[in-house]
Amino acid sequence: MNLTPLVFEHDRKTTLAGFREAIYADPPRPPSITFAEYRALNNHDRELFDQVREDFLRLKVRVETPEQKQCARILTRLIASNPRRKNSRRGLMISAPMFYGKTELALLLAQFVERKHAARNPDYMRTGEVPVVWVEMTEHSTGKALLAQIVEFLCPTITLNRSITTDRLKKMAVELLHTHQTKLLVIDEAHKLGGAEPSSIIKALQNESSATVLLVGINLLAGRAFGSGDGQQVTMRCDLVELRKVSLTHSDGMSQWLDWVIQFDRNLPLIEHTKGVLYKNAISLHKASGGQLAVLALIVERLVTSILDDAGRTGEQIDRVRLHAVLSSLKRFGPKGHRLKLEDLVDATVVKADLAVTSNEVDVA
Template sequence: MTARPLPATPTSAFLLPAGIPDRETVNGWTHWRQTRHAFVPAPALTLAEYRMLSPRDRQLHDLHRAATHANLPLQDTPMSTAVARLMRSRLRTNALKHRPTTRPGLMITGGGYQGKTETACEIAAAFEDAWLDLNQQLNPAAVPGSRDLHAPVAYVQTPVTAKPKSTCQAILDFFGADHRKMTLPQLTRAVRQSLHDHGTRVLLLDDITRLKMHRADDQDTLDLIRALMSTNTTLVLIGVNIPGSGLLREGCQDPGTGQWAFPAPARHHHDDPATQTERRFDLVQLDPFAYDTAAHIQAWVDHLTGLEQHLRLLHATPGMLTGGVMPEYLFRRTGGVVGLLERLIEQGCTEALDTGVEALTEALLDTVTISLGNDHGRDPAAGEVPAVPEKPPPRRRSRNTVFDDHGPAAATA
């Protein structure tokens, strides 16, 4: 039997890029936006087709499969679909406003590893694609004769120790603007000017709950953020547990102790009037999957079905992730958190490839530990790293007792 050549797929289609795009710069964001769907997954081969490959093509195919499992696509969930519907509507409506009024913003909250950032970035990137196409790639608000870079979307991470100056600097860094030796008023004017000159319609501020409302600097930063809402830019704030962070409540400082105090959050719409922040932002929650009703269980199984279609394991069978008690097992291991599920499946596939098992089973996944301690880009103190459900204890093989001697009492019974 002659070796069969691998289906034509350029090696560059699955090898790592020369540099990971840094979405916190305008060039990095643009590169990510233009290439975010460019990855080509490995072809789905049967075991017989795999065995017909030459040794070299097998190695390339194994590498391509590993890259496929490391780049699983972002799947829609019922929760992310609801977020996407509101965010798309808000971005489109605000972008079409002609009056110089404050644009209402959006807050996206939820637990860590819930896919808040990727969901928001994908929606913003799709908006930018459509906006650029609508305006022939040009800035409709550009000053005649100028050549300012057009950046309809800006993505900025809130500094870990956020202050008004550092927040302004982070926004200016996205555009590559010089901000050396600027005072706060100068920085504020530069930010507003940059957003206007670059035609920015959407400003994504990620990890916004790094702001701690008991700090005066953070209160000032929130005031700065609200002031930017009059710049014809829609603010989208992303963070963990925003309702519990104090961002939606106005704090007042005790002049004697210097401590900040907050009123109790309103539980019903009849209660105290909404605060200034609450009036300017809509809050939308990105929850994990639930597993307590038939509809919730079916939504989880549907998600696993979609995920299963992207796996490239040679001994995989239909229903590998959805049959028997596997859905319940996967939910117990991840708590329905999509980021933890992706981490478990990714590491499980790596183990399945390395050991030659070539399938995901409970026994194999029992050997996988989900570890989030090496994610230095997240702040555990801000709730950005979720608690990982405990791994089930190792299974113990039952002993064969057929030939056991149970003693004279058992023999005479």
């Protein structure tokens, strides 16, 4: 079996090399084998096969959301229109509480912009074009720290003097964004920006650079940086997309939730997985996750990991005991105090039996 696990050479996506490594990671779908064939592999090949499966689930299995489509449309419009403005350029804000998948969404949007640019300009890396810049803020980050990250992303070998002025850094950042034809500047963890000074820097960047600014963070409108004072000027220039829980009280919400669950169900990299077991537990998964996609993805990842970590397993079917254990371990991420019991969940064996009955009924008909 010829398997190649994913190997990242760069730890951070806040460097150009690390960022491109992240958005171009493309793990293959694991080959389909029986559990007997899996057990016949030697220890090294089994570990390799499990790594490939984990890579596939973590980096390749994605479900599209309405917010992703909305943000992609907005960015396409802004990236086309901002170069035709001389000041007060527009941006996009993605705001939500914790565990709503904000950074994951931002990465998908950055990938969308970068790959779209690559399709039109296949030699863009060789010619030094950097369509997307990604920076991440830490607690109480200043505007000067933001500018320094932009400069270091675009010029990795530079050594910045600690005494350099903010104005000089701003000029360097703007020139580099222009030189490298940057279309999108992603500022993740933007809620950690401290006060009015960073907001004025972002406003200056919007005035002096044609790059579209994407701000991503927790409840951005409630913070000091964007909820009051000078920060409101940045807010007024941005489209706002707020990520929300999926409610099952409306048919649209139910349809969306079931679609997400089905996508995970169909792509679980488990050997001889019974498709439909997650679907049968969709309502319980909603209760456990509170309707949050990021928590649903975490449940699925933990579920697969719990199976792969069980060295004594005799198969990889999802049973309700294992599912209940995973849901219980993640209570702190979902709604407080959900009271799912073992009997609320459905085994893969039950799903198999249902499928067999349905198949027999079809044959008779």
